[in-house]
Amino acid sequence: MNLGKYLFGFRDEYLNKASETERAEQTYSYNILSLMFLVLTTLCIAAGIVYGLVIFQNWIFAIICGLLLGGVSFILLLLVFFINMTTRHTELYQKMTNMKEVFAEYDDHDFTGISDEMALQIAQQKKMELRDRNQVTETPKFHASNIITTTIKVTLVLVLSCLIANAIEIFMFKNKINADIAEIRNSETLKKVASRDKDSLNYLEGKNALAKWTLDVVTEKETTFKMIDTYSILLTLEILDRGLGNWKLLLDFLFALLFLVPFILVRKSKRYSGGVFLKEVALSDITTSLMFFILAQRKCQQVKQIITTDYKYDSFIKVTKDVN
Amino acid sequence: MSTKDKGFFSVSSSIFWVILGIILFLLLPYFKNGFYNEEKVKEWVENFEEQKHTIDSIGNSNNSKKVVIRWTWKDYNMDRHEISFRVQQGEIQRAKKFRIGYNGLNFNGNIYQDFINISESVIDSMYQAMLGDVRKKKLRDMDLLNYIVTAIQTPPYTKITNEEGECPCKDMGSNWLDDCYPRPDGQGCCNGVVPLAVYTPAEFIYQKTGDCDTKAILAYALLKKFKYDAAVLVGFTSNSIKDPGAHCMLGVAGVKPVVPGAKVRHSGRLYYPWEVTSFNPYFVLGNINMWQVWRDWEVVCN
Numbered sequence: 082m083n084l085g086k087y088l089f090g091f092r093d094e095y096l097n098k099a100s101e102t103e104r105a106e107q108t109y110s111y112n113i114l115s116l117m118f119l120v121l122t123t124l125c126i127a128a129g130i131v132y133g134l135v136i137f138q139n140w141i142f143a144i145i146c147g148l149l150l151g152g153v154s155f156i157l158l159l160l161v162f163f164i165n166m167t168t169r170h171t172e173l174y175q176k177m178t179n180m181k182e183v184f185a186e187y188d189d190h191d192f193t194g195i196s197d198e199m200a201l202q203i204a205q206q207k208k209m210e211l212r213d214r215n216q217v218t219e220t221p222k223f224h225a226s227n228i229i230t231t232t233i234k235v236t237l238v239l240v241l242s243c244l245i246a247n248a249i250e251i252f253m254f255k256n257k258i259n260a261d262i263a264e265i266r267n268s269e270t271l272k273k274v275a276s277r278d279k280d281s282l283n284y285l286e287g288k289n290a291l292a293k294w295t296l297d298v299v300t301e302k303e304t305t306f307k308m309i310d311t312y313s314i315l316l317t318l319e320i321l322d323r324g325l326g327n328w329k330l331l332l333d334f335l336f337a338l339l340f341l342v343p344f345i346l347v348r349k350s351k352r353y354s355g356g357v358f359l360k361e362v363a364l365s366d367i368t369t370s371l372m373f374f375i376l377a378q379r380k381c382q383q384v385k386q387i388i389t390t391d392y393k394y395d396s397f398i399k400v401t402k403d404v405n
Numbered sequence: 406m407s408t409k410d411k412g413f414f415s416v417s418s419s420i421f422w423v424i425l426g427i428i429l430f431l432l433l434p435y436f437k438n439g440f441y442n443e444e445k446v447k448e449w450v451e452n453f454e455e456q457k458h459t460i461d462s463i464g465n466s467n468n469s470k471k472v473v474i475r476w477t478w479k480d481y482n483m484d485r486h487e488i489s490f491r492v493q494q495g496e497i498q499r500a501k502k503f504r505i506g507y508n509g510l511n512f513n514g515n516i517y518q519d520f521i522n523i524s525e526s527v528i529d530s531m532y533q534a535m536l537g538d539v540r541k542k543k544l545r546d547m548d549l550l551n552y553i554v555t556a557i558q559t560p561p562y563t564k565i566t567n568e569e570g571e572c573p574c575k576d577m578g579s580n581w582l583d584d585c586y587p588r589p590d591g592q593g594c595c596n597g598v599v600p601l602a603v604y605t606p607a608e609f610i611y612q613k614t615g616d617c618d619t620k621a622i623l624a625y626a627l628l629k630k631f632k633y634d635a636a637v638l639v640g641f642t643s644n645s646i647k648d649p650g651a652h653c654m655l656g657v658a659g660v661k662p663v664v665p666g667a668k669v670r671h672s673g674r675l676y677y678p679w680e681v682t683s684f685n686p687y688f689v690l691g692n693i694n695m696w697q698v699w700r701d702w703e704v705v706c707n
Contacts, residue, residue, distance in 0.1 A: 113418055120425060253431050254441050261446040268450055320446055328440045332431075335424050342421040350417065351410040 085111030088118060088159070089166075095361040098212065103357050110352040114162075117343040121158055125241070126151030128248030134308045135251070135317060143307070154241060161234050165347040168359040169218035173211060177363050183207070184374050192379035193386055200379065204372035208364050218355035238340050246336035251317055254324065255308055261320045262310045266299045470494050474610060476531070478559035480551050481686055486542075488556075490534035492527045492610065500524045500607035507600050516601060517618070517637050517706040521626045524607035528623065531610055532630045550660065550690070553631060557624040557655075558684040563614040564594040567602040617682045618653035624681045625655055625706060634658040636676045638669055640702030652696070655679040656704060662691025671704035678702070 085091030091111045096104045126147045133139075133146025168174050176183050192200070251258065265271065274292035298313040309317050322329055347353045431437055471491040479485050503523045507516065521528065535553065544552050598604065602616070606623040609615040621637050628635035636656035643650035656669060656676030668691075669676045680688040680695060693699050 110414070117418075117421055249428065253437060256434075257437075257441045257443055260443060261450075264447060264450045270450075323445045323449055324441045324443060326442060326445060332440075335427060339421060339424045339428070342417055342424075346414065346417045350414045352414050355410075 083108060083112070084115035084119075088115045089162075090362075091358060095358055095365065098361070099357040106352065107356050107358050110350075110356065111358065114343060114347065114353070117346075118158060118162065121340060121343070122151055122155045124245050124249060125154035125158075127252070128245040131248040131252050131308070132314065135311070135314050138304060138307050138312065140307065150244075154245075157237065157241065161238060161344060162347060164230075164234065165344055166359060167221065167354055168363050169221060169351065169355040170215040170360050170363065171219045171221070172215050173360060173363040173367070174221075176211070177366055180367070180370050180374075183367060183371055187371075187375065187378070190378075191382065192375055193382045195375070195379060197376070200372055200375040203375060204368045207371055208368040211367065212360075212364055215360065218351060221354075234344070235341070238344060239337055242337045242340035243333065245340070246333045247318060247321070249336070250321055250325070250329065250332055251309060254321060257324055258317060258320050259310045261324060262299050262316075265295065265316075265320075266310075271296055472611075474531070474613075476534075476556060476613075478556050478684070480548075480555040481689070482551075486538065486552065486556065488531070488534040488538050490530040492530050492607070496524070496526050497607045497611045500527070500605040504603075504605050504608070505599060515706055516603075517622045517625075520603070520605040521622060524605045524610075524626075527607040527610050528626050528630070532627055535627065536631075547660070549631065550628075550633065550657065553627050554624055554655065554679060554681060554690075555684060557620050557627070557681050558688065560609075560613040560615065560620075562683045563616060565598050565602045565604070565616045565619065566594075566596045567599050568596055620681045621653045621655045622706070624679075628655075628657065633660075634674060634676075635707075636669075636671060636704040637706035638676060638678055638702050639705050640669075641700040642696035642698060644698050644700065649700075650696070654702075655681045657690060660690065663689040664692040664694070666691060667693040667699045667702070669702050669704055671707060676704060 083091060083093070085108070089111055091108070096107060099107065129147035129150030130143045132150070133143030137143060137146070187203075195203075271292045275296050295316065298316055299311045301310075302312075311317055325332065353359065431440070470493070472494055473489055473491055475487065475489040477485070477487045500520070500523045504520065507519070535556070539549060539552060542552075601618075603622070604612070604615050604619045606619075606626055609619045609623055618637070618639070625635045625637050634657070636658070638654045638656040640652060640654075641649045642652045656671075656678055658674040658676045660677070662668075662677040665677075667678055669678070677691045678693055679690045680692065682688075685695075688695070
């Protein structure tokens with residue numbers, strides 16, 4: 082199954098010129114990448130459901146939350162994936178990002194008499210020429226702006242991973258968290274502080290509002306609690322943090338790694354940046370742009386020719402001379 | 406494709422799947438006991454119980470329990486100071502009970518002095534901590550005076566009334582919360598503080614917030630311990646009949662005032678006023694410019 086086709090536009094026709102081994106390797110690589118992407122998106126949907134359940138204590142709203150977070154994460158992750166997909170065939174990359182260089186070669190050509198097929202042929206010739214010329218990959222040159230863009234991308238992915246990590250950890254340890262919430266709910270201290278007994282010195286600490294709030298968020302209102310026995314994400318996270326201690330750091334780190342690995346792969350592995358697929362996509366892009374440039378030039382030149390033959394501008398020039 | 410790159414690809418993708426495997430493994434109900442320490446949260450809740458026990462049970466079950474008071478402040482030179490000392494909770498409760506029971510029938514002496522006397526052990530703990538710090542820093546004369554007074558000025562002001570009923574917070578503006586209790590951040594108010602809308606020094610030290618006379622009597626008590634000639638001054642700061650602005654300040658004699666002007670003569674000594682309600686670089690000895698008028702001031706405790 083070609084999963085990459087639906088996410089990254091990995092179509093078989095791009096690999097017509099590639100060897101069997103290359104084709105198999107590229108298909109495998111993009112399938113793996115798509116699978117990773119789907120796993121991450123699924124985790125995001127699950128995280129959205131967890132947060133939705135804690136906030137709304139309602140399955141319908143939770144699923145809507147899940148779809149919302151999943152949708153947003155899908156777009157963000159895909160965006161970062163695509164930004165990282167840069168071919169290591171330097172000439173192709175440069176030509177693709179600055180097509181004027183390619184177009185300049187055809188500035189003096191007369192396209193007035195050529196057909197669409199001939200235009201396509203010219204573009205295809207250029208494509209073959211570029212394909213033959215670009216057989217070797219090069220390591221991309223360092224540019225200062227890379228630091229900024231990489232920082233932004235990594236930060237975005239880490240923020241997302243942190244969000245997802247907390248939700249999945251809440252789901253993992255939900256029973257333990259609920260047991261701890263029960264402890265808090267049954268705490269005599271909280272009840273006493275919340276009742277605000279003026280004869281005690283509790284009120285001196287100003288803890289009354291906090292105690293009331295805590296008891297309020299761990300008390301069921303109209304419906305039963307769905308997954309976590311509180312309406313407060315903050316309290317849930319506090320309990321999770323205390324319960325897991327340093328293990329939470331490790332788990333968060335694992336999630337961060339889980340989210341970063343696909344991006345490191347796309348960025349650093351030659352299977353992607355140096356692969357046939359990206360090279361062919363770049364070539365296809367250049368070819369399409371070139372073909373439409375030729376067609377546009379043809380129309381332009383044809384219009385100019387019509388103007389020269391059908392409209393006698395010379396007579397206007399003479400009139401102007403007579404008047405003067 | 407180089408062997409090196411194949412290795413990189415394999416290792417990276419393996420890491421992804423292994424991590425995913427670990428996460429899925431942890432989702433199973435049986436293998437996470439080692440990660441989650443329920444005792445930590447129980448300990449947290451129990452600590453809260455302990456805190457309750459130590460605070461709430463003052464005078465009830467365990468009066469010998471001690472609580473650590475940490476006091477931090479900056480003086481007029483912006484030098485930071487910090488002291489910490491232990492006080493018995495039973496002493497705070499005792500002072501509080503004394504205040505609540507202090508009514509017209511047993512009003513035999515000077516209320517401020519009586520409050521100081523009942524808070525003696527708590528004030529002494531603070532004095533000892535200050536003394537140690539002062540000796541270490543070798544402070545004396547005006548520096549020592551500034552050290553003591555700024556320590557009392559720094560805790561936030563809280564509006565205190567002796568009337569039951571409506572909370573005075575509503576008259577205090579948007580900076581105050583509608584929370585009729587002495588909040589450590591100073592955003593609360595206190596009503597029904599009998600008899601004279603003043604807390605004992607022990608309560609002030611514990612809750613770290615108070616109004617003019619609450620602060621002035623502690624400053625007075627501490628200065629006395631440091632052998633200064635101090636007094637508690639009361640008087641009026643406005644000519645308005647509706648709101649005469651009854652106020653309380655610290656008075657210090659035998660020291661040259663920073664801003665000469667207002668003074669109160671008592672027993673042959675001149676006491677210069679010192680605003681201790683809140684910290685302000687201009688609230689120095691002798692300065693009364695923050696008030697409209699200086700009317701009918703007298704020494705009430707010396």
